[in-house]
Amino acid sequence: MTIYLYEGVDKDGKEVSGELKVVSRDSLLNMLQGKGITVSSVKEKKSKKFNIVLFRKIKSKEMVIFLRQLSTLFEADVPVLRIFVLVARQTKNEYFKEILTDISDQIKNGVSLSLAFAKYRHVFGDFFISIVEVGEVSGTMSRSFLYLAAYKERSYEITTKARRALTYPVFISVTFLVVMFVMFITVIPKLSAIFVDSGAEIPKITAIILSISNFLVGNVYLIIALFVGGIVFVVWYFRTEGGRYALDNFLLTAPLIGNLFRQLYAARFTDNLSIMLSSGVTMLKAFESMGGVVGNKVFADALSEISLKIKSGQSLSNALNAEPLIGQDISALVRTGEEAGQLAKIMSTISKFYQQQFSNAVNTMIDLIQPAIIIVFAGSVGLLLASVLLPIYSITTAI
Secondary structure (H helix, E strand, C coil): CEEEEEEEECCCCCEEEEEEEECCHHHHHHHHHHCCCEEEEEEECCCCCCCCHHHCCCCHHHHHHHHHHHHHHHHCCCCHHHHHHHHHHHCCCHHHHHHHHHHHHHHHCCCCHHHHHHCCHHHHHHHHHHHHHHHHHHCCHHHHHHHHHHHHHHHHHHHHHHHHHHHHHHHHHHHHHHHHHHHHHHHHHHHHHHHHHHCCCCCHHHHHHHHHHHHHHHCHHHHHHHHHHHHHHHHHHHHCHHHHHHHHHHHHHCCCHHHHHHHHHHHHHHHHHHHHHHHCCCHHHHHHHHHHHHCCHHHHHHHHHHHHHHHCCCCHHHHHHCCCCCCHHHHHHHHHHHHHCCHHHHHHHHHHHHHHHHHHHHHHHHHHHHHHHHHHHHHHHHHHHHHHHHHHHHHHHHC
16 A cells, blocks of 8 residues: 555635545545546655665565465456455555555556566566466466465475574574673683782693683774674675675585585476476576576576577587586486476476485484584583683692
């Protein structure tokens, strides 16, 4: 819903003005004309609230629910315009509601559904729009949205597992470092004064700990500034073109996690291709829409190279076989699908295999990371305690 400011003249010739919250500008004009008001000016009221762009996004769960609703309503033969009016009314996300309301207005004005979605390509993506275009041409919109909903559900599940594998160790490590930093600048300096006043011999390990503590206390503001500045720089750098490419390359080549992410992107690639081929999208059109969906620029560049080879006349299996990131296992299976004329089906099978492989790898990594973190952190705490207890023992034995 949008708030509009209007000015006009009523049936008695008096000037009137006000504001109304309606679905669209057309709704406002129809409402005012029904009251006998001739409108001379209509403006959208700008919100005075501080709008943070980061919060203007659509969650994966919201998109899945939206796609399920569309699939059900299309299957029930509800008119397209009515579908989007109903879905927009039920959507709680204001940003998403604005988009759906605008799409319904475009449809009302005769714009095709795929073109209406294409206006928000940054939200829905090329993959989504390509499937909708095929659904329009073939008259299978219900099946198209069912495909998209199932894909979004799988994508959400696999992405959640990837985040789970990385979030836990990062959170625990940051928390541990903050606690240790606080101890080094608050607790250790007090113990240092006791050790120095006692005159007892300080063990080497304790002397090292005290030196670190003195350095941190003497440069605490500088260290905090460098830490915050470092985080800001890293966030900024990874949002640049070069930084994002470097991060994506690291995710594919890093020890331990490199293989994990290669399985993730292979699962996305094969899943997308399976859906698009099943929907009737051509091979070249599928590859044109694939890069942004995979979520890795390095992998997307590899798919672009494969697309060029397919355009030059190579088969998909040969093009995949020449790409190191894809591997010969996928190529061999794809060749089987090409020979049997069941390429979409074989891509779906490959996708399920890699999704299962990825899921197993994530579970294994989490099972290994937890005890590894406990051992490392327990050793660090034990070392710190030893550096404190050893001089205390020396002091007590000297008395």
